[in-house]
Amino acid sequence: MSSNFALSRTLRRTGSFPSARTLRIVILGQGAVGKTETIYRHELNIGGEAVNFEILDTAGQEEDALLMEEKIKWADGFLVVYSVTDRCSFDEVMRLCFLVNHIHSKRSGTDPPAIIIVANKKDLEFDRMVTVEEGESLSHALKLPLREISVRDGWEETASVFHALYTVILQQMDKLPLSFRRRGVSRLMEKIPRIHSNATLGSTGRSFSFSSFRDLLPD
Numbered sequence: 763m764s765s766n767f768a769l770s771r772t773l774r775r776t777g778s779f780p781s782a783r784t785l786r787i788v789i790l791g792q793g794a795v796g797k798t799e800t801i802y803r804h805e806l807n808i809g810g811e812a813v814n815f816e817i818l819d820t821a822g823q824e825e826d827a828l829l830m831e832e833k834i835k836w837a838d839g840f841l842v843v844y845s846v847t848d849r850c851s852f853d854e855v856m857r858l859c860f861l862v863n864h865i866h867s868k869r870s871g872t873d874p875p876a877i878i879i880v881a882n883k884k885d886l887e888f889d890r891m892v893t894v895e896e897g898e899s900l901s902h903a904l905k906l907p908l909r910e911i912s913v914r915d916g917w918e919e920t921a922s923v924f925h926a927l928y929t930v931i932l933q934q935m936d937k938l939p940l941s942f943r944r945r946g947v948s949r950l951m952e953k954i955p956r957i958h959s960n961a962t963l964g965s966t967g968r969s970f971s972f973s974s975f976r977d978l979l980p981d
């Protein structure tokens with residue numbers, strides 16, 4: 763959990779785009795797949811457009827169901843992560859995708875949520891338990907894009923996952939009223955310090971306490 767290679771933490775950066783489009787991302791997956799439990803902002807320039815990602819990780823199966831639902835309602839897009847070295851985490855993907863679909867449909871009717879499945883730890887080829895073909899087959903069955911990456915191998919693949927999710931979210935947002943498409947940094951994020959690219963987190967690897975998350979959500 764205090765790894766330097768976790769999926770989300772590789773994207774920490776400095777810099778700010780005041781008029782950036784803000785997108786909220788939740789990362790789901792079983793424990794130890796490489797999500798790391800933290801919450802932070804990340805700003806990217808994609809195709810000349812400033813994009814401000816607000817990213818929230820979840821606590822795997824330890825997550826309280828109500829809190830999970832609130833996080834899913836909060837998000838614009840989702841990364842559902844499994845580890846190619848952990849079959850249980852792969853088996854969990856389908857349940858998580860259905861959960862996101864179910865909760866999301868209560869909020870926005872028939873439009874499917876923006877989800878990308880991420881197969882992490884592909885560098886651990888000797889320990890692989892889930893084949894590329896199995897991942898592709900699941901992706902095909904769920905009609906969701908799949909990216910196989912190694913967070914440990916560098917930030918480029920991780921960044922490309924966020925770029926891909928951005929594209930999917932934009933496709934969904936095109937269907938929404940204009941007022942939904944641009945917004946400032948959320949109330950939740952105003953409470954959270956910006957993390958600099960060379961900053962180190964505490965020994966627990968957490969930059970934010972989830973126990974206070976619920977208090978910050980809008981009614």
Ligand SMILES: Nc1nc2c(ncn2[C@@H]2O[C@H](COP(=O)(O)OP(=O)(O)OP(=O)(O)O)[C@@H](O)[C@H]2O)c(=O)[nH]1
Nearest residue numbers: 763765768793794795796797798822883912913914
């Ligand atoms: N080899 C390898 N190890 C990785 C990779 N990504 C993460 N890890 C390691 O996997 C372990 C678990 O990573 P975490 O980030 O704690 O996983 P998590 O999904 O946040 O786990 P929970 O906090 O239990 O939900 C750590 O030891 C990481 O160093 C990867 O791409 N390759």
